[in-house]
Amino acid sequence: MTHPACTTTAEELLAWWLGETDRTEDERLDEHLFACAACAARLDALSALGDAIRRETLRGDFGFVVPAAFVGRMKNAGLTVREYTLAPGGSVNCTIAPGDDFVVAHLHAPLAGVHQLDVLIDDTTIGKLRLNDVPFDPAAGGLTVVPSATFLRSLGISQQRLQLVAVEGPEERVLGDFTFHHTPS
């Protein structure tokens, strides 16, 4: 049955699930979840959604931007990660091998003082697109992009140009250009 005075939010349930709650809150939510079927069902759905996000991430069907430290955790978990590191203006011949789980690009650029960072992509296969307001650590000195492995595997010989752009109100400032010459393995 649903606890009659249930005011527990999804955020509280997720915080409990991820171990963000202190001991007192942890125990309160332990007890609540055993008494409130509605919250148990919500948490079950949340847990299933989290599992599905993880599975889809590992499947490589969509791209994302992450801190470089995250790539380290992927490798520690046993994933095979092919890495390319480029300085501004750099280019590289690249591929994805059958045994690769992911390909990542570490794009070095001066990010100190940047508040909004966009990534402009110009691809000979899919055309142009823009990733708005990507998350980054200004102290990191660069951005790590993880393109969809499924997409990379579908590519023939192609070229992709990435541009990191600092957005300051109406003004835009290019921080670096990076070119990838892709050849299938």
Add this chain to the structure above:
Amino acid sequence: MIPLLATRLYAPRMVRRGAEADDDATLARRITACAPALDTSAEAELCRRLAPRIRLYGLKHLRSESAARDLAQDVLVLLLEKLRGGTLRDPAQVASFALGTARQRVLDVQRGERRRERLREAFPADLLPAVEESPEPLDTPRLKRCLAALPERERTVLVMTFYDERPADEVAADLGLTAGNVRVIRHRGLERLRGCMQAAEGTA
């Protein structure tokens, strides 16, 4: 030892309407009042309700689906034994008893003790109450499309959170954000993802 019914008797189709309408405490009282005979519908309904809660608690603390399922079965066995024997002092506290037992059991597992093996000896596996499967798997193609459609910031935070179940402060440290900011982005991302999944469902 109290004999337990075969798994099939706990299948949801065997639950009569009366059991579904009763609250947890009423079900517990029915089981105790019926002993030594068995109120199978009350037992099945109580197991159906509590098993997912115990499993979630186990998943959170043990991070293993199989260990969580074992925990649910063990706790339910002990609970039914107490109810049938009339030794649960206050049946209204059935959820508290389940939580207390689950807590103790998790501590046992974490200490490397093998209490489960003793229970397995006392209650053969084919006699244990069924633990329901987790919800239906999500629609994968739809989820993929919805994830791809998220704003970059939200997708990154959700990937970093659920890839290895990291709390907000750790995600924040990697992204140069505050934990509060990560929680806000995470909340927005989940809401947008749910909305996208539901919208897609409506058009399916």
